Amino acid sequence: MALLEINELSIQFGGLRAVDDFHLTVEKGDLYGMIGPNGAGKTTVFNLLTGEYKPNEGVIRLDGRDITGLSPAEINRAGVARTFQNIRLFRQQSVLDNVKIGLHNRFRYSTAAAILRLPSYFRTEREMDEEAMKLLSVFGLEGEADTISANLPYGKQRKLEIARAMATGPKLLLLDEPAAGMNPNETQELMEDISYVRKNFDMTVLLIEHDMKLVAGICEKLTVLNFGRILAEGDTKTVLQDPEVIKAYLGE
Amino acid sequence: MKNSRGTMTKVSRDNLGTIIMLAVVFAAVSAARAAGLVNSHIDGLLVPICVYAIMAVSLNLVVGILGELSIGHAGFMCIGAFASAFFSKLTAESMGAFPRFLIAILIGGAVAGFFGFLIGIPVLRLNGDYLAIVTLAFGEIIKNLINVFYVGRDSRGLHFSIEGQMALGLEPDGEMIINGAQGITGTPFDSTFTVGFILLMISVIVVLNLTNSREGRAIMSIRDNRIAAGSVGIPVTRYKMLAFTISAVIAGFAGALYAHNLASLIATPARFGYNMSILFLVFVVLGGIGSTRGAIIAAVVLTLIPELLRFLSNYRMLIYSIILIVMMIVNWNPTSRAWIRRHITGRFRRGTGAGEEG
Ligand SMILES: Nc1ncnc2c1ncn2[C@@H]1O[C@H](COP(=O)(O)OP(=O)(O)OP(=O)(O)O)[C@@H](O)[C@H]1O
Ligand SMILES: [Mg+2]
Numbered sequence: 001m002a003l004l005e006i007n008e009l010s011i012q013f014g015g016l017r018a019v020d021d022f023h024l025t026v027e028k029g030d031l032y033g034m035i036g037p038n039g040a041g042k043t044t045v046f047n048l049l050t051g052e053y054k055p056n057e058g059v060i061r062l063d064g065r066d067i068t069g070l071s072p073a074e075i076n077r078a079g080v081a082r083t084f085q086n087i088r089l090f091r092q093q094s095v096l097d098n099v100k101i102g103l104h105n106r107f108r109y110s111t112a113a114a115i116l117r118l119p120s121y122f123r124t125e126r127e128m129d130e131e132a133m134k135l136l137s138v139f140g141l142e143g144e145a146d147t148i149s150a151n152l153p154y155g156k157q158r159k160l161e162i163a164r165a166m167a168t169g170p171k172l173l174l175l176d177e178p179a180a181g182m183n184p185n186e187t188q189e190l191m192e193d194i195s196y197v198r199k200n201f202d203m204t205v206l207l208i209e210h211d212m213k214l215v216a217g218i219c220e221k222l223t224v225l226n227f228g229r230i231l232a233e234g235d236t237k238t239v240l241q242d243p244e245v246i247k248a249y250l251g252e
Numbered sequence: 253m254k255n256s257r258g259t260m261t262k263v264s265r266d267n268l269g270t271i272i273m274l275a276v277v278f279a280a281v282s283a284a285r286a287a288g289l290v291n292s293h294i295d296g297l298l299v300p301i302c303v304y305a306i307m308a309v310s311l312n313l314v315v316g317i318l319g320e321l322s323i324g325h326a327g328f329m330c331i332g333a334f335a336s337a338f339f340s341k342l343t344a345e346s347m348g349a350f351p352r353f354l355i356a357i358l359i360g361g362a363v364a365g366f367f368g369f370l371i372g373i374p375v376l377r378l379n380g381d382y383l384a385i386v387t388l389a390f391g392e393i394i395k396n397l398i399n400v401f402y403v404g405r406d407s408r409g410l411h412f413s414i415e416g417q418m419a420l421g422l423e424p425d426g427e428m429i430i431n432g433a434q435g436i437t438g439t440p441f442d443s444t445f446t447v448g449f450i451l452l453m454i455s456v457i458v459v460l461n462l463t464n465s466r467e468g469r470a471i472m473s474i475r476d477n478r479i480a481a482g483s484v485g486i487p488v489t490r491y492k493m494l495a496f497t498i499s500a501v502i503a504g505f506a507g508a509l510y511a512h513n514l515a516s517l518i519a520t521p522a523r524f525g526y527n528m529s530i531l532f533l534v535f536v537v538l539g540g541i542g543s544t545r546g547a548i549i550a551a552v553v554l555t556l557i558p559e560l561l562r563f564l565s566n567y568r569m570l571i572y573s574i575i576l577i578v579m580m581i582v583n584w585n586p587t588s589r590a591w592i593r594r595h596i597t598g599r600f601r602r603g604t605g606a607g608e609e610g
Contacts, residue, residue: 050483072482082483090476093469101473102484104466111494114465115458121465128466168484 001064003028003204004049004172009058011048018044020228022058026172031198032206033219033236037248040225042208043085046174050082051075063171077105081170083161085177085208091150095141095160098149099132102167107131135163138200139193155186159193166197173197175207179214187211191218216240224248267460270545274456278449285445293559299513301555302448303329303506308535308547309455310502315533316542317463318495319475320376321384323529324391328364328500330524332507334398334430336360337439337517341429342405344440353442353512357451360508361501367394368500369493376492379478383496391529398519403430435518436511443513451509452548455502459544462498471495538579546583553579 004026011019019041026032034042047053049060051072060068067078081102090098107128109120136142139159144152149160158178165173178194179187191214197203209215215222215236222239224231232242239245281298284290307329314322336356343352367390375386402413406426413419417431430436462468470491473481482488511517521527535554539546557575561568582588 052479052482072479073485073487076483076485084480084483088477088480088483090473090480092476093472097469100466101469101481101486104470105485107466109466111462111465111467114467115461117461124466164484 002026002061003030003063004206005059005061006045006049007059009045009048009055009060011044011053011055017228019048019055022225022228022230024223026204026206028171028204029198029202030204030206030221031194031219032204033215033222034206034208034225035210035212035215035222036225036231041228042225043176044228045225046082046176046208049075049174050080076168076170079169079171080174081165081168081172082174083158083165083176083178085180087154087157087161089149089157089161089164091148093149094145095136095147095149095152096129096132096145098160098164099135099167100128102164103128103131104168106167106169132167135167138166138196139163140189155182155190158182159190162193162197166201166203171204173203173205175205175209177208177210179209179211187214190214194218212240263464267464270456270460270548271453273545274449274453274548281445294556297555297559298445299443299448299509301552302445302452303510303513304532304535304551304555305548306448306452306455306506306509307503307532308539308551309452309459309544310499310506311532312536312539312542312544312547313459313462313495313499313502315536316540316547317459317468317475318471318492318499320492320496321381322387322496322499323384323526323533324387324389325499325503325532326524326526326528327387327391327394328368328503329507329510329528330391330394330398330519331367332360332364332504333511333517333524334436334507334519335363335504336508337436337511338403338429340440340442340512341436341438344438349440349442352440353447356442356512357505357508360511361504364504364507365497365501368497368503372493372496376496377489388526388529391524391526395519395521395524398430398435399433401430402428402432404428433518435516437516439511439514439517441512441515443509448509451505455505456544456548458498458502463544467491467494534576538576538583540583550579 002025004024006022006024009019009022010017022045034045036042044053048055051070051074054069058068059066062078062080065078067075070078090101107124109124112118113121133142133145136145139162141156141160141163144156149157152160162175162178179190182190194205195218198205207219219236221234222236223233224239224245226248231248232239232245281290285295307325311322311325314320336359339359340352340356371386371390375382400414402415402417402420404411404417404420404422404426406423408423411420411422417428463472470481470486471494473486474488474491478488535551536547538550538554539548558568558572561571564571
């Protein structure tokens with residue numbers, strides 16, 4: 001059974017069919033890419049998949065379970081975590097606390113334990129600190145744990161967003177243009193981080209990207225979107241040589 | 253790992269600083285009173301100052317920490333005041349002062365919290381400024397409702413009416429508990445500075461400990477970015493409800509304290525109206541939005557200043573406004589904030605503080 005299975009997914013904004021009869025199958029362990037020109041509907045697919053938008057038609061299954069129409073928080077708890085094209089950090093909070101918020105549903109103690117500072121509060125907080133620091137060091141952010149996240153440089157903000165998504169313990173990680181605004185060095189680092197996460201956390205990744213070097217470098221399969229519809233799909237090499245794709249997207 | 257513990261201790265030290273500051277002020281004022289150094293005018297202000305400081309803590313939880321706007325918080329205080337005074341009046345003869353007041357305070361908090369919860373159910377699932385609109389209406393409505401509420405007691409039990417005293421049909425030796433627009437008279441004077449201080453301290457500890465916990469971080473994540481909060485699995489509506497309900501409970505405590513300091517409790521606009529709610533908001537904004545300590549300091553200073561300026565007679569409100577503007581500028585100007593941090597707060601605590609609490 002595929003980890004993610006999307007069928008006949010459509011959404012309409014007024015007269016615009018932003019996503020039209022979309023389908024996608026992601027197997028466990030895949031590193032899957034989604035590309036397409038600006039406004040093709042890529043982010044909208046993510047928003048549908050995470051419950052931010054409700055589809056007009058279609059079914060989304062995760063591990064066989066129908067998650068269509070659930071709230072974003074429920075879908076995250078079902079095992080889908082994401083980053084955002086326009087970074088959305090908890091800007092006033094420290095780098096460490098951003099990741100600890102991601103850990104929210106994996107570590108628990110009661111409200112009373114927090115207010116009365118019972119032993120379970122201290123114990124669980126310590127465990128959360130340790131787990132968060134582990135994740136931060138994967139992304140080379142352990143030295144910035146106390147920094148207010150808004151003060152991080154752009155590239156590190158993107159990485160922190162991935163660390164926070166990972167903290168929720170997802171089965172499927174969605175990355176919306178993770179390399180946007182990064183210089184070639186940072187992009188190279190990011191590619192290594194993504195490969196590392198995939199190997200060491202057994203993660204399945206679906207990513208949107210404009211950087212063709214990154215896409216060709218790490219994605220094994222691709223879907224190309226154009227005007228809300230699938231233009232091509234399959235393994236990366238074949239898709240990137242498709243004349244339709246070159247015409248619509250790469251040739252410009 | 254050093255880093256993570258560093259974060260925790262820094263925040264804890266900051267919170268401890270707030271608690272110690274309150275304890276020191278309380279000890280100093282108590283000593284001054286014992287030595288007869290506090291004139292009766294200021295002495296009479298001590299309980300109201302505690303009431304307003306608790307309201308500042310309560311509203312800061314909603315506005316500064318949750319990031320929602322409530323402009324009817326005086327309404328929750330009003331409910332807490334009437335519910336607790338109603339209970340105290342009913343049991344004035346049958347119970348000892350201490351257990352009676354304790355239960356009255358708990359009832360004030362519980363009833364106000366219940367109303368906060370009820371308002372939250374439809375409103376807090378929406379995104380936008382709906383809470384501001386609904387709390388504004390709630391604050392006005394609750395006052396007017398209480399003003400047409402008549403409750404009396406005689407040998408046959410309790411009688412309710414919204415039509416008037418006569419409609420109760422009380423026996424001649426019956427007693428009015430809530431008398432419509434005349435409110436409740438003869439509530440026992442149970443509120444003291446010490447009780448006020450203890451209630452303030454409890455409110456502060458609850459809010460600071462909650463803020464610096466797993467659930468507090470979830471609440472602040474909603475303020476910082478609601479969509480991101482949902483994306484990492486935070487049940488947004490539930491935590492909005494939690495913060496708002498706790499805030500209403502604390503406002504109810506303040507109301508109970510307030511009611512037991514008055515010979516006659518009337519739901520007038522001056523006491524529980526829109527202007528009061530806005531004043532509480534001013535405490536929070538002047539205090540730096542999100543800073544519990546700042547909100548308390550603003551509440552104390554802004555309650556004291558008009559009294560200390562009485563000698564200016566007609567110019568009083570003019571000077572008060574000027575002080576308000578100056579405080580606002582000093583508090584929000586980055587240069588002056590840095591100066592204050594270096595020269596004043598820096599002496600009491602090291603480190604820069606994490607930004608959201610203090
Ligand atoms: N909430 C919305 N309301 C109306 N139109 C929307 C909404 N969200 C997206 N759209 C429209 O849907 C289309 C697809 O947008 P989307 O953001 O998914 O594109 P994209 O492929 O991610 O583009 P880019 O590469 O620029 O990020 C665009 O025309 C956009 O204007
Ligand atoms: Mg996009």
